[in-house]
Each structure stands twice: as C-alpha cells, then as structure tokens.
Amino acid sequence: MIAASALVMSGCDRNNPDNGYDSGSEIWVKLSGDLEVEPAGGVYEFSYEIIKPVDGGFVNAAVDPLSKWVTDLVVSESDGLISFSCGENIGTGARTAVITVTYKCGNEILNQKAVRVVQASPFQNDDEERDLEIDAVYADAVYLSDKDGVMDVRLVFTDMEVNGDQVTPPGSMLYVEALMQLDEDGALYVGPYVMPDEQTLNTPGVLYSGQTVDVGGAMINIGTYLDVLSETGQRTSYLVVDGTMLVEGGPGAYDIVCDMETEDGTTLRCRWSGDLVVRNVPGPFSTLTDDYTLDFSAVSASAVYFGDYYQNGTDNWYISILPSGNSQSDGMYIDLACSAGGGFSGGIPSGTYTAAEGGVPEAGQYVRGSSDTYSVYGTVYVGKFEDGYPTAFAPAMSGDLVITNNGDGTYVFEFGFKDDRGYVWDGSWSGTVELRPRE
DSSP states (O other): OEEEEEOOOSOOOTTOGGGTGGGOOEEEEOOSSOEEEOTTOEEEEEEEEEESOOTTEEEEEEEOTTOTTEEEEEEETTTTEEEEEEOOOOSSSOEEEEEEEEEEETTEEEEEEEEEEEEOOSSOOTTSOOSEEEEOSEEEEEEEEEETTEEEEEEEEESSEEETTEEESSEEEEEEEEEEEOOTTOOOOOEEEEOOSOTTOOOTTBEEOOEEEEETTEEEEESSEEEEEOTTOOEEEEEEEEEEEEEEEETTEEEEEEEEEETTSOEEEEEEEEOOOEETOOOOOOOOSSOEEOOOTTEEEEEEEEESTTSSSEEEEEEEEEEOTTOOOOEEEEEEEEETTSTTTTOSOOEEEEEOSSSSOOTTEEOBOEEOSSOEESBEEEESOBTTBOOEEEEOOEEEEEEEEOSSSEEEEEEEEEOTTSOEEEEEEEEEEEEEEOO
C-alpha cells in the first residue's frame, strides 16, 4: 500500500475530555463528490480539516493497492493538504482509485474518510456523440519506411464491403499514418497514439496529421485523412488535424479505436477489431553467414546517368558491376548521388560515399540496399548466379565507398559495407566503366 504520514511524536491523552478525544474527532474533506483528474495525469491535491483535534493526533493517507497509477501521496498537516500524482490513462475507459484519509492517535483510528479519484479516458467516450461513427469491417496496414528502429505505417479502415481493391459505396475510409516500433513480423505497436504539434518525432505512438501535397502536378492527400463516398461513388476528402488512436490486444486479436477531428471541425470515431499484420516490412534479406570479400576476377562495369533523378539538385548514377559471360564472379549494384555540375560528360565523381539515412540520398551518399518480391534496389551484393540470376544477396546498410575517377574512362572502386545481419562484405575493383545516359 502506498501511504504518506505526518507524525506527531507526542502521545495521545485519551482520558482528558479537554483534548477533544472524547468529543468525537472528525475529518472534513473539502470536496463535493468525486475528485476528477485529467486523462493526461499530473499532480493534484485536496484540502481537509480535523474537527475537534486531539493532542498527538496525526493524519495519514493511503491508496487502494490495485490503483498503482496513483503515487507520491504527501500529507501536509501544516497546510491541511493532501497531494498525489496520477499517471496517464491509456485505456479505453475511465478508472477509479480510492484514497483513504485516516485520523489516528497512536494505533487507534479516530476517524476515516474515503475520497474517490476518477480519471477519464481520452480515447473513448461512448456517452459523447461524434459527427461520424465508423464501425470498420475491413482494415489494412502497409509499411512505408523505417529509421532507427521506428517504422512509418499507413493504416486503412472502412465500413464498406471490399472486393480486391474495390469498395462498394456508400461509406467511409479512414487513412491513418502512424509511427510504430519496427517489427519484422509486422506486429502493431500496442498503446496510445497521439498527434503532436511537432510532426518530426521519430517515436512509436506518433500520428501524422493530414496534408495535401503536389506530386508531379497532381494534388494528393498524405498523413491522416478521411474519404466519404456517396452512393454514386463521389468522394469527399477531409484532412485530420487532431486526434488519438488506441491499439490494444496483440497479434491475431487487436482492438483499435480512433477518435479524431478534421480541419472543418467534423468529429469521428472509428472502431475495428480483428487480426492485422503490417505488410511489406523488410526483414533481413542478406544470405551471408559470415564476412565476405567479393570475387571480381571476371566482371565488367557499366553506369547509367539519370541526372537529377531524386529532384534534390544532385546527379544520380546507377552502377552495375556484373560477371562477364558465364563466369562465377560476384557482382554488385550501386545507386549513387553526386554533386551536380559534372553532368554526364564529367563521369562519376571521385569521392568517399556514405549511406543515406532515408530513401533519398544527398550528394555524396549511396542508397542503402533493399528488396521486395520482384527485385533488389539500391546498393547490393549479388552472387552465386544460376541461369543468369543471382541467388546470394547482401544489402549495403553502412560503410564507405571510395571512388577514384582517373579521368581516362577508368575507375577504382574500394568498399567495405555492413549488411542487415551485421556481416561485412568488402572488395575492390578497377577498370573501364561503360557510361551511358538514361534512355
């Protein structure tokens, strides 16, 4: 039991009516009804007064042992205050704790009062109406990217029937972009999600608000937004600017509640229960079982110039070093961003290139390796070719690539990379690189 006491060391004179003991001491708690605290928690206090105090009497306070979210009880007899701390309520319903205030003399209890502390939930209030209630019958979750152990995930909820990639209106679709702990099995991060003012936090439990952006001349919605479809399929979109999402349960049986508000003030609640797995989470795809040095005994090299492919003012080169003919040499692909200015005629610039933090490299960086069902991307080792197709792979996740442009069409490549299993693959190659512009 968590308790706080303010003790007076003198003894109690229980036989003297003048000290108030025989007159019926009483605790007066200055509250009308329950003490309601905010869902976010914090430090709270309430006042009390002892009617007919006795010499040597003292006050203590204790919370019921099941309410571990109430802590740090402190009794200040000089001020007549009892303070305590409340943790954040991340559940779907309100919770209640009981603080018992006791007036004692020695081991004798003279009087007791119980104070109910009630904390509401920020994630679900069934008594509060919403402009739109979505009882989702379908949900999907797709991996978008990851950084430093946190993955960006797009979730979709709808109350419409889904057939393949088609829905049957009328109904609603809620798109939610959330940050979760990176999980190779696609498990959701369980807990509360909030939409902070700062959208740059790389922390599990963050929601991204809705935005409309220009992509190649087309205006599209990203982040968290709502689409409402009429019976004829006419779509009306609303950007979500505030709200929470609570994920409870675990793999195979999740309970998800979204309480949100759009930019025009529309409030919505979306509920969904069932199994959900984040699709396309890239697990380690390296086939290495130890450190490895590439065999470049019989290879040829080429490079395609893509110009400002990443639209960030850099020159992009995609380099292929592959076995010649039927040789069993190793190979690799390099996706490189260089400082602009040299263009195609300048060739691949000399320099030391490091791994890009995200999917878009800056000047002097290479794209880290990745894969999907169909291909490999970025900077990757490929080897053990069978019928012209590699069966061994390792992505470059970190490490340096040093390129020397000799100015006569020949180059030197030296590298030492670490893959997604922690193994190092390295090597060096020198020779002529066939350069060509993008067709």
